[in-house]
Amino acid sequence: MTTTTLAVLVPLLPFLGAAAGLLLGRTAPGFVRPLAVLPTLASLVLAAVVAVRQGGDQAINAATELTPTGSVPIELALHIDGFAALVAVLVGVVATCVQIYSTGYLREDPRYPSYAALVSLFTSAMLLVVYSGDLMVLLVGWEIMGICSYFLVGHYWETPEARAASIKAFLVTKLGDVPFLIGLFALATDAGSFRITKVLGTVASGGLDHPTLIALLLLAGVAGKSAQFPLHTWLPDAMAGPTPVSALIHAATMVAAGVYFIARLLPVFEASQAAMIVLAVMAAVTMIGSGLAAFAQDDIKRVLAYSTIGQLGYMTGALAVADRGAAVFHLLSHGAFKALLFLAAGVIIHAAGTNSLAAMSRMTHLRNRVPDAYWTMTVALLALAAIPPFSGFFSKESVLGAAEHVATGHAERVPGSVGWIVLVAGLLTALLTAAYAMRLWLLAFRGRGAEAPDHGRQPLTMTVVLWVLAVPSLAVGALAYRVLPDWFDGRDLAPTLTTSVLGTGVALVGGIVTYAAWRHTTSVAARVPLGAVAAHPEGDAAQVEAEAIASHAPVYGGVAYAPDPADPGRLLLGPLHRHAAVGFHLDAVYRALFVRPVQAGASLVRFLDREVVDTYVRGAGALPRWLGIAVRRAQTGNVQTYVSALLAGTVVLAVAAVLVATGA
Amino acid sequence: MHLAYPAVLSALLFCTGLYGVLARRNAILVLMSVELMLNAVNLNLVAFDVWLSKAAEETLHSGQALTLFTITIAAAEIGIGLAIVLAVYRNRGTSDIDKLRDTAESHDTGGPDHDASTAPQAEKAEATA
Numbered sequence: 001m002t003t004t005t006l007a008v009l010v011p012l013l014p015f016l017g018a019a020a021g022l023l024l025g026r027t028a029p030g031f032v033r034p035l036a037v038l039p040t041l042a043s044l045v046l047a048a049v050v051a052v053r054q055g056g057d058q059a060i061n062a063a064t065e066l067t068p069t070g071s072v073p074i075e076l077a078l079h080i081d082g083f084a085a086l087v088a089v090l091v092g093v094v095a096t097c098v099q100i101y102s103t104g105y106l107r108e109d110p111r112y113p114s115y116a117a118l119v120s121l122f123t124s125a126m127l128l129v130v131y132s133g134d135l136m137v138l139l140v141g142w143e144i145m146g147i148c149s150y151f152l153v154g155h156y157w158e159t160p161e162a163r164a165a166s167i168k169a170f171l172v173t174k175l176g177d178v179p180f181l182i183g184l185f186a187l188a189t190d191a192g193s194f195r196i197t198k199v200l201g202t203v204a205s206g207g208l209d210h211p212t213l214i215a216l217l218l219l220a221g222v223a224g225k226s227a228q229f230p231l232h233t234w235l236p237d238a239m240a241g242p243t244p245v246s247a248l249i250h251a252a253t254m255v256a257a258g259v260y261f262i263a264r265l266l267p268v269f270e271a272s273q274a275a276m277i278v279l280a281v282m283a284a285v286t287m288i289g290s291g292l293a294a295f296a297q298d299d300i301k302r303v304l305a306y307s308t309i310g311q312l313g314y315m316t317g318a319l320a321v322a323d324r325g326a327a328v329f330h331l332l333s334h335g336a337f338k339a340l341l342f343l344a345a346g347v348i349i350h351a352a353g354t355n356s357l358a359a360m361s362r363m364t365h366l367r368n369r370v371p372d373a374y375w376t377m378t379v380a381l382l383a384l385a386a387i388p389p390f391s392g393f394f395s396k397e398s399v400l401g402a403a404e405h406v407a408t409g410h411a412e413r414v415p416g417s418v419g420w421i422v423l424v425a426g427l428l429t430a431l432l433t434a435a436y437a438m439r440l441w442l443l444a445f446r447g448r449g450a451e452a453p454d455h456g457r458q459p460l461t462m463t464v465v466l467w468v469l470a471v472p473s474l475a476v477g478a479l480a481y482r483v484l485p486d487w488f489d490g491r492d493l494a495p496t497l498t499t500s501v502l503g504t505g506v507a508l509v510g511g512i513v514t515y516a517a518w519r520h521t522t523s524v525a526a527r528v529p530l531g532a533v534a535a536h537p538e539g540d541a542a543q544v545e546a547e548a549i550a551s552h553a554p555v556y557g558g559v560a561y562a563p564d565p566a567d568p569g570r571l572l573l574g575p576l577h578r579h580a581a582v583g584f585h586l587d588a589v590y591r592a593l594f595v596r597p598v599q600a601g602a603s604l605v606r607f608l609d610r611e612v613v614d615t616y617v618r619g620a621g622a623l624p625r626w627l628g629i630a631v632r633r634a635q636t637g638n639v640q641t642y643v644s645a646l647l648a649g650t651v652v653l654a655v656a657a658v659l660v661a662t663g664a
Numbered sequence: 665m666h667l668a669y670p671a672v673l674s675a676l677l678f679c680t681g682l683y684g685v686l687a688r689r690n691a692i693l694v695l696m697s698v699e700l701m702l703n704a705v706n707l708n709l710v711a712f713d714v715w716l717s718k719a720a721e722e723t724l725h726s727g728q729a730l731t732l733f734t735i736t737i738a739a740a741e742i743g744i745g746l747a748i749v750l751a752v753y754r755n756r757g758t759s760d761i762d763k764l765r766d767t768a769e770s771h772d773t774g775g776p777d778h779d780a781s782t783a784p785q786a787e788k789a790e791a792t793a
């Protein structure tokens with residue numbers, strides 16, 4: 001088969017798997033698991049074959065016109081360069097791992113068939129975004145991901161948190177998608193085509209009339225999808241979904257789509273210096289804010305969610321300094337270790353029966369209950385904190401190196417201030433990242449107090465996947481920074497000495513300070529008993545997690561918060577802790593700015609409809625109703641009355657007929 | 665015999681029947697009154713048939729033929745009518761026409777009517793009895 005055929009099959013197979021899974025889910029439950037895993041696995045193999053054949057050489061382009069539109073044509077186009085080929089492999093790996101993990105995680109879930117089909121559809125949409133060479137077709141995949149995330153985040157729709165989170169995820173990303181669509185139209189109008197190759201050609205020849213406007217409009221959509229400030233608020237709440245879905249959303253699909261989109265169209269953004277500065281500021285605010293917020297969260301998954309936002313901030317920072325190689329390198333390594341972190345967190349939540357770090361810190365031997373999750377999560381947290389020689393170190397150093405390169409004035413098209421913003425924010429975030437990674441590890445695995453509950457071994461499908469994902473986090477980084485430049489733009493991704501020493505230094509400082517604070521607070525922990533675990537510890541992991549999410553707010557007084565004085569984050573953040581735990585009150589601001597006015601508008605419309613419009617309708621109906629009531633009075637039900645009336649009528653008619661006949 | 669006698673008699677019979685239909689309570693008596701009215705008509709038909717044939721204007725005796733039809737149909741009608749009355753009596757325990765008001769308009773949106781508000785309950789009670 002030609003490479004093009006293979007590439008077409010890559011997004012198509014999971015789509016067909018999703019359709020078949022939805023159709024057969026009820027009638028043939030035996031086929032659901034193979035239908036979930038096998039198409040994704042096959043598309044992973046095909047994506048790998050495509051990547052090998054593409055080999056980082058000339059981009060593969062193929063197109064067929066989808067429909068004549070009269071003006072700008074829409075084409076079914078493939079545009080596979082080194083970025084697309086490698087990101088597709090990452091999506092395939094993570095999606096396959098998630099599907100295999102889900103067979104264990106949701107093994108008793110009655111809604112598993114539709115869940116697995118939606119995960120397949122999600123994967124297929126992301127692969128479509130990755131391979132598509134036409135912006136309109138890319139938008140289709142983009143929006144399918146939006147609706148899939150809505151369904152999957154709301155998987156535990158019995159809990160009010162999940163319902164609210166799914167609607168929030170959908171609305172916030174759509175808020176970004178509206179300007180995104182307008183930006184795409186503006187871009188296509190300027191370029192005369194939706195094809196990425198033609199758009200890039202137009203940009204190269206300077207044919208873009210409004211680069212700043214277009215870049216900012218597109219940036220709104222990217223901020224929504226990739227959870228960048230100020231549209232990131234949906235991502236922490238999306239933790240109300242099942243853990244495998246979080247892994248999928250955070251590692252490979254959805255949030256990666258935004259960064260990948262900018263990487264594809266980077267020349268469009270580079271054409272406008274204002275857009276690059278906005279991008280850098282957005283990345284800096286996102287990185288530092290999310291680092292502080294992650295340090296204060298109590299829900300283990302929310303820590304990881306804020307960490308994702310921060311790592312995505314690194315990627316947008318790398319894009320702001322116009323190094324898409326570093327951005328996609330970090331996307332790849334982050335995808336692997338973040339998927340691992342989430343899947344391991346799922347195992348831990350199952351074993352501990354709670355998602356609260358405060359409760360976990362009061363359990364001993366939790367690490368002995370889940371040795372696989374303990375070791376793999378340690379590896380992933382080291383990668384997250386960018387400790388050499390784990391993969392996160394190399395990708396993060398490539399970002400910082402690129403920022404330093406720009407800051408010292410070695411780049412001609414990007415202002416040095418952008419480089420400084422990204423570099424300083426990146427180093428600060430490296431400190432925070434190491435701190436919250438250390439805190440997560442200490443609270444989850446070094447707890448003291450009661451014995452952790454023992455539910456026997458975790459399912460094999462859930463633990464094997466962890467080791468599979470641990471391999472890239474452990475070993476690939478050192479190899480990748482030598483190989484990847486061939487696939488990307490050819491820029492050097494090797495870590496530079498200054499940023500490596502600085503980055504690793506601040507990360508070590510962050511880790512050690514947190515450790516010292518934790519040593520200081522552990523004596524307090526024993527004195528304050530805290531913690532509630534799930535009511536059905538023998539249930540499958542998904543049930544335990546749903547109960548943990550539902551019980552967190554009533555037990556601890558908030559989804560993100562626990563009144564735990566022994567928390568090292570509380571000690572280190574001081575008065576900032578209260579604000580960081582609720583994400584710096586951004587939700588409250590949005591509530592005051594958007595939700596309240598919309599609700600007020602809705603109640604006004606309801607008032608107008610009920611009291612004004614309906615009054616006219618009721619008035620129009622009143623006269624016929626009165627007439628009807630009058631006529632109805634004649635219907636007594638007594639037959640003799642009717643006959644009497646009939647007789648009277650007959651007599652009247654007869655008299656009238658006689659009178660007429662006699663001519664009176 | 666002069667035509668006036670049977671005509672007056674038939675008019676009296678018809679009026680009696682009409683009174684019965686309009687005023688009697690019992691459904692069987694109403695049916696009997698209907699029979700009276702039919703027979704008044706039959707009497708008229710026969711009397712006028714004789715009168716017309718005397719005048720030799722009509723030789724087919726169509727009035728008498730029509731009377732035979734009417735008697736047949738009246739027999740069938742009273743058979744069905746009595747069967748219905750019997751069925752109603754068995755169901756409701758009454759054959760009082762004043763109480764058989766199922767077709768009355770119920771007054772859920774209109775003005776107050778005391779008959780109708782009690783009728784469905786009474787009907788239900790009778791149906792279970």
